[in-house]
Every structure is written in structure tokens, then in C-alpha cells.
């Protein structure tokens with residue numbers, strides 16, 4: 001394994017980049033610190049408010065912070081109407097490319113029109129302000145259209161990643177009491193059409209309350225699956241035709257009204273419904289898009305994430321559209337039909353700014369330089385990464401082969417919960433150090449501490465904490481204030497105190513800081529595995545495996561993986577001490593696939609008669625991680641059954 005510590009090379013942003021950057025004066029750090037929290041007016045100023053806010057921050061009841069109190073605004077208005085009104089109606093808002101090569105361009109006027117029509121359609125289906133609408137859709141333009149339509153009528157959306165299973169959809173609809181669903185018949189993956197409605201219907205069968213209405217987009221057209229829609233199911237195109245030309249006034253939302261829910265994995269088996277609000281979230285998404293991604297309205301900007309994750313929410317939809325730029329959306333995989341697909345898209349649309357994940361970069365490296373070299377990438381001005389630590393070798397490859405040795409790279413650390421970027425260099429200001437995300441953004445107060453909360457010395461590993469609130473932060477977990485406190489605040493806060501200085505946010509990441517204040521993220525410190533930049537809870541996967549007939553117990557850990565960063569390793573005890581044949585192995589993989597989705601499929605399943613346990617009966621996951629990584633085994637002396645670790649190790653070696 002390559003070590004990040006050994007790498008000390010630093011890169012400066014080129015002068016011509018700095019000269020045009022949205023933010024290029026380093027005094028911004030001091031200015032924000034000296035003027036906190038009023039500094040955040042700068043973010044709010046990027047939006048149009050129906051009613052001005054009274055207070056930037058109300059911190060009277062930590063950790064239930066309120067931002068831009070009494071302010072009123074509408075996110076759909078800010079992403080659409082104001083650009084149409086300001087003379088930009090003919091600018092492309094979304095340039096979409098399907099996997100099979102078909103393209104669609106929506107100008108701001110087109111998007112405005114379709115969002116209005118779909119808003120009217122949602123209302124006609126009975127959706128009222130504050131009703132949660134679930135969107136279970138792949139990367140098709142109807143997804144951002146549905147999101148903005150929800151925002152327009154003040155109905156929070158809950159987007160469920162299309163790759164998630166029927167069961168995952170049902171769990172999320174049940175948790176959010178969501179009575180409305182927008183989905184589609186299917187979509188393309190590597191040239192094949194996938195049946196999505198079948199999965200959606202199976203999910204709907206698991207919903208524990210009445211579902212009022214389901215809207216189905218016909219993505220596949222003639223290739224579609226032959227099936228009748230259920231009674232409460234409506235065709236998207238029919239609804240739009242019924243509401244042709246309709247206009248819906250954007251609803252005035254309070255700054256603190258929910259804009260959306262986004263479910264994410266945590267330590268327990270139950271996904272957490274992260275609640276974001278209209279004023280704080282949107283201003284933070286817009287501000288970071290402006291300051292970090294350096295987006296200008298004239299740019300063509302592309303984030304290759306899926307909108308089913310927070311990255312797509314903040315940096316495909318809300319941030320870029322709030323700034324009035326052109327955002328590119330691609331439906332498919334990066335290697336279809338060839339491994340140069342992404343570079344073909346960069347060339348075709350003359351993309352200025354490109355934002356992706358380290359896992360993708362490692363795959364590009366493996367495929368080889370010849371793919372980017374065969375395309376003209378000279379339009380690129382800035383590159384970004386997100387989702388997991390980037391190793392310096394991948395960073396340098398990205399810089400050299402995609403950025404032509406010139407484009408600055410922003411390595412952005414943030415989370416579903418933070419709403420937007422928190423730790424990264426500012427591309428018009430900072431030196432870049434491959435492997436280190438950078439300093440906290442202006443106005444963000446982060447520290448690396450030990451278990452008692454004291455700051456650790458530069459270079460030492462510790463825990464990342466955030467000591468002041470920020471506008472894009474989650475406000476709570478849906479219907480669960482207690483879990484909000486216990487998951488994020490309890491660890492380092494004095495929970496009896498009303499003083500905001502006594503409250504510290506804990507993102508559950510390990511990190512270290514260097515003498516220049518640059519933070520290197522070391523990875524999760526909870527039972528969460530980061531597979532290709534996607535967060536998966538080990539408990540969720542374990543309960544899926546235990547649900548498979550014949551399984552008695554399971555332990556899941558993350559092991560390092562060349563491309564995915566981390567991969568899922570499952571250790572399984574069968575009910576009858578049975579050895580587990582390939583059929584059983586397959587059933588376990590399918591069990592995980594059905595309960596969560598293909599991203600959670602174990603890389604390896606190892607059958608074992610026992611799991612390594614302490615005398616008090618706790619599974620020693622650390623040792624299982626050592627086995628998964630092929631590392632030297634840690635201390636086994638506190639185990640009740642030390643011999644089992646070597647047995648598991650020899651099984652793994654035999655399997656690989």
C-alpha cells in the first residue's frame with residue numbers, strides 16, 4: 001500500500017486561474033473569522049429572498065440551530081424564475097446525455113416550463129405543502145424536474161438512489177410517512193434495459209400505509225416492459241399534457257422549512273433521515289459552488305455523481321442551478337461503450353469544471369492514459385474530488401492526465417449531513433497538497449482532537465470535530481431529535497449546556513492536521529464502510545445476511561480495495577456448522593443485493609465456525625479487518641477464542 005505520509009509535494013494554482021477565480025483574496029479567512037456568523041450573509045446574498053431574514057444565526061437552543069430566521073424564499077424560484085427573468089432564459093440549464101447517446105438540452109425557460117407543469121400535476125395528485133414526495137429515479141432529467149417541482153410547492157423530496165433495492169425504498173417511504181412516489185419504467189445500463197418499475201412495485205407492496213399516487217416516467221419508450229399501470233399510477237407525459245402551459249406560483253418557504261430529506265447509513269441498521277432546510281442549505285450549496293467550484297453562469301459544469309446521493313443534490317442540481325450555470329447530466333456508466341466515455345462528454349460539451357470521486361479516478365488509471373489522451377480536454381479549468389480520501393498517486397494522475405498538469409484540484413471533504421463542502425483548498429488561493437483535503441473553508445471551525453476532546457499535535461491521528469455551526473448543516477434526523485443528539489453531538493459536547501460553545505459536532509471521521517493547518521482525512525471511525533464513495537452501514541449488511549435462510553451469525557467489515565477504496569468482507573456462521581457451498585455463497589450475495597442493492601454486495605464471503613470474540617462476547621472486527629486486508633494480525637490475547645483468527649485467515653488465503 002502506498003503511504004500518504006511520505007508524499008510532500010505541493011502544487012500552486014496557475015496564475016491565469018487565480019486571475020479569473022471567484023475568490024482569490026486570502027484575507028477571506030480572517031474576514032470570515034472576525035465577522036462570524038455575519039460572514040454567512042455573503043452566502044445568503046447569492047439568493048433572492050422574498051422576505052429578508054432578521055438574524056443570521058439563532059443559537060439560543062443548541063444543537064437546534066436556526067439560520068436566516070424569518071427569511072422567506074423558494075428554492076425553485078432561485079434555481080429557475082430569477083434566471084428566466086434576468087435575461088438568461090435561453091441559456092442551457094441541463095445538458096443531458098443518455099447512455100445510448102441520445103441527448104436533451106433544457107434551457108432555463110424549458111426547465112421552468114416543465115417544472116411548473118409538473119408542480120401543477122403534483123398538486124392535482126393531492127400533494128400539499130410539507131408532504132414528503134419520494135423520488136426513486138435514475139439519472140434522467142425528470143429527476144431534477146421533480147425535485148424542483150417539489151421545492152416549488154414546498155413539498156420536501158426524499159430521493160432514493162435508483163440502485164437501492166425494493167426493500168430499501170419501502171423502509172425509506174415508511175420512515176418518512178411518504179404517500180407519493182415518482183419513479184420510471186426502467187433505464188439503461190451497459191446497453192441493457194433494466195426493469196425499474198418492477199422493483200418500485202415490489203417496494204410499494206412493502207409500504208405500511210396508503211400510497212396516494214405514483215407517477216411513472218416512460219424512459220424506455222418502445223424498449224419498455226409491457227405492463228399495465230396500477231390504479232393509483234399515472235404516466236408522467238399524460239400528466240404534463242393535462243397541465244400543459246400551467247404556471248404555479250412558487251410557495252414562500254420559511255428559511256427553516258424542510259427542503260428535503262436524504263437517508264444515509266449510520267452505525268445502527270436503520271438509515272438516518274437527514275433533514276435539510278431551505279435557506280441554510282441552498283445558500284450554502286450556492287456559496288460553495290461559487291467559492292470552491294468557481295462556477296460562473298457562462299461555464300459548462302459537470303459533476304459525474306448520481307443525484308441519488310447528496311453530491312448530486314448539492315452539486316448537480318441546487319448549487320449550479322442557483323448560480324444559473326449549465327449543468328451536465330450523464331445517465332450511464334463511464335466505460336460504456338468504451339472507457340473514454342467521460343472524456344468524450346468533456347470534449348463534446350467543452351466542459352470547464354469536472355467533479356468526480358477518487359474511485360472513478362482509480363478506475364481511469366487502471367484503464368490507462370490512452371483514453372483521456374484520445375480526447376481534447378483543453379476546455380477544463382478546474383477539477384474536483386469527493387467521497388473518500390484520494391491517494392496522492394491518483395491525485396497526480398488526475399492532475400497530469402485529465403488536468404494537463406495545470407488545472408487546480410479541490411479535494412472536498414464533506415458529508416450528507418453537512419449539506420455542502422467543509423474542508424478543501426480554495427482553488428484561487430491555496431497551495432494544494434495531494435492527499436490532504438486542505439484547511440477548513442472560511443467560517444468553518446474544525447479541529448483534530450483526542451478521545452477527551454483536546455487538540456492533538458500536528459501530524460498525530462485524532463478525530464475530526466466541527467466547533468461552530470454552519471448554514472448547510474442538517475437540522476435534525478427526521479422525527480428523531482434524540483438520535484440527532486446522540487449520533488452527532490453527544491461525544492464531545494456538554495449536552496446539559498445552553499452555551500453553543502459547549503456543543504461540538506462529531507462527523508465520525510479520523511483525521512490529522514499538518515503544521516500549515518491542512519487536514520488529511522483518515523476514514524470513518526464508526527461501523528460504516530465507504531465503498532466507492534458510498535456509505536454503507538455494517539449493521540445493515542449484517543442484518544441482510546442474517547436474513548438469509550441457514551445463516552446463524554455474520555460480521556461484516558471493510559477491507560481495502562484498489563479501485564473501490566473499501567470493499568465489503570463478510571464472515572458468516574451457518575446454523576448447522578455447515579461449510580457453505582457456492583450455492584449458499586450466492587444466496588448470501590443475493591440476500592444483500594435484495595435487501596440493500598448491488599453496491600453492498602460482499603467482495604468476499606468467508607464461512608467460519610466461530611467469530612473472534614472478546615471474553616465479554618464482543619466481535620473483534622479489527623482482527624477481521626486485518627484478515628481482509630492481508631495485514632499482520634493485531635493482538636489476539638484478549639480473545640476468548642484466539643485460534644479462530646488464524647483459521648479464518650487460512651480460509652481466506654485458500655479462497656483468494
Ligand code: PRX
Nearest residue numbers: 386387388389411412413414415416521535
Ligand atoms: O468519511 C468521509 C467520506 O465520506 C463520508 C461522508 O459520506 P456521505 O455522507 O455519503 O457523503 C459523501 C459525499 C459528500 C465522510 O464522513 N468523505 C467524503 N469526502 C471525503 C471523504 N473522505 C476523505 N476525503 C474526502 N474528500
